[in-house]
Amino acid sequence: MTYPPAHYEIVKALLSEGRFLLEGEAAFLSLRENKDFYTKFFHESFRLEVSITADYALLKSSKDSDNVARSICVYLAILCYELDHQDGNLLEILSFNTFSITEWEDRFEQSSYYNVMEATDRLRNANQRQKFYQLLARRGLIKRIDDDLFQFTPAHRYFLEYARELNMREMMAQKEA
Amino acid sequence: MILKAEPRTIMRFIEDNFESLSQLYRIQLKKNLIPTESFEEVTRHKGDIVTRRLSAFKILRPVGDDYRLAEEVGAYLGFLMQEFKPLLPEQLRRYHTSIQDVYELLTIRPDLEDKTRSLRLEHLYNEVQSFLDNVTNNTYTLLKRSQRLKVNRQQMTYSERVKEARLLIEQYIDPLNQIVNLNDANSIASLLQNIGRDINLDRMANYPPSVIERYEQLDNLLRQVNTRLQRESDVIRRELTPLIERIKRESEVLGGWLVFLERPLLLSVPDFAKRNPQNIFGDQTAADLKIYMEQFQQQRQAARIKLSDGPVVQETPLLDRQLYRKRMKAALPISDFFTWCLKAIADHPAERQESDLFELTSLLFSSEEQYELVFSGQRQRVRLNEQYYTLPLFQVTIKPEEQ
Incomplete structure (x- = not known):
């Protein structure tokens, strides 16, 4: 064959x-x-x-408690939360904008959800986060333009879909309650 | 009637105080009325004369303790500022009835007086024009409201935004789309299309020039209706609906992430890919192999292996069928088979005699075609190993070979 x-x-x-x-x-x-x-x-x-x-x-992978996936979710959740403070459509920003790692280091550290990052092994400090960006690039979630700049690939929508489903489930749960 | 001023004076007054008036208009848009406090707030730095003129020129009308802009002034300001309160679809839908009614007045009696006909045509024209303006204003206002929702300067929460977006879609956008939908037979758009067709035919009839002129005007307007409604429908379809959908989607994603961040380490996460590297050799291989081998080198003595004796194997000798078959053949013809058998096994150990007897009997069956058995019909009783057997008496001879 x-x-x-x-x-x-x-x-x-x-x-x-x-x-x-x-x-x-x-x-x-x-x-x-x-x-x-x-x-x-x-x-x-x-x-x-x-x-x-x-x-x-x-x-x-048929595993729903994967460490990498959890780290990505934490990362994207906080990123989206912070992005929401600025003008423009979140989904468009994620799809088309360029992100600077150093700029986002500052924004993460000031975020009210920084403690969640610290509690996540792969995101707990700047050093770990550097490795995390390498992992994201390796897995095809981001495209690195240079040492500092990167863009999200369309694959990030896979996790946004997860967030939507979560929201849907939550709303259903509230409706039933 | 405004007694105290010329129209031009009033216009100038409006121009001079446009800032205050637009503020008042916005307040009225939001609250439907202008509360006294808001009115005082806006006119705080204006002289007495301005506030007095507002009512003297009938621009502002008191409603109880509050105020309201005169309908016409409000519409004019809205037009100037391009800010309107979107009409509810129900308000737009009443045009369906009004346009149809006026049109029926035209057609119900063919022998209408020319003057009346001309007047009714004018009304119809105004009604259609007013409908078109309102639809345009509505689309425009909805678009602006959606854009404001998108930018979210008011920092609404996600669920509020989803709610607002859904409200816009359900209350305004979908019904508006229905009204301007040319494919729906019950929509105002279709009604206007039908009227347009009839008017086009009617104007060919023999009327005086003044009536013909009105017909021409109406015909022109109705010809534009399609294009204009199509444009509104395009805006709704291309910009408004996707925009609202995006806002809804965005808010859903954010809402989901917030739910996630409440319990980031407990919720199940999406099923993600796993790496399955298949490197047999790597940087570690040599070191790993060394450690593995060292554990054997450090052992001084080879492990002693002791095997147990294992279970005792009991051998049960079987009857040598070959030998007995020969013996039996030699003894043929046998007059009493079982007596022969008992004799043959007489010297066997007692515990095996029984099975050997059956074994010998089976010799007969294994090659029965060779033997001929003649039963006498009698039986004999034989004792073997504490057991009694009743065995038939029969003779065994060799079968004569078939020719």
């Missing part, structure tokens, strides 16, 4: 590196075109679920 094009890159990115495949990568294109094959492939081989949207894809 023949495998779809860029098979090695797809498996390497999704399985070995555990990162997001993004719109624009050759591997993403091939993955989307062979969606059925890969859904089956990853299920039969590893019992893992692939999630493919219009502009990003990832392989779910």
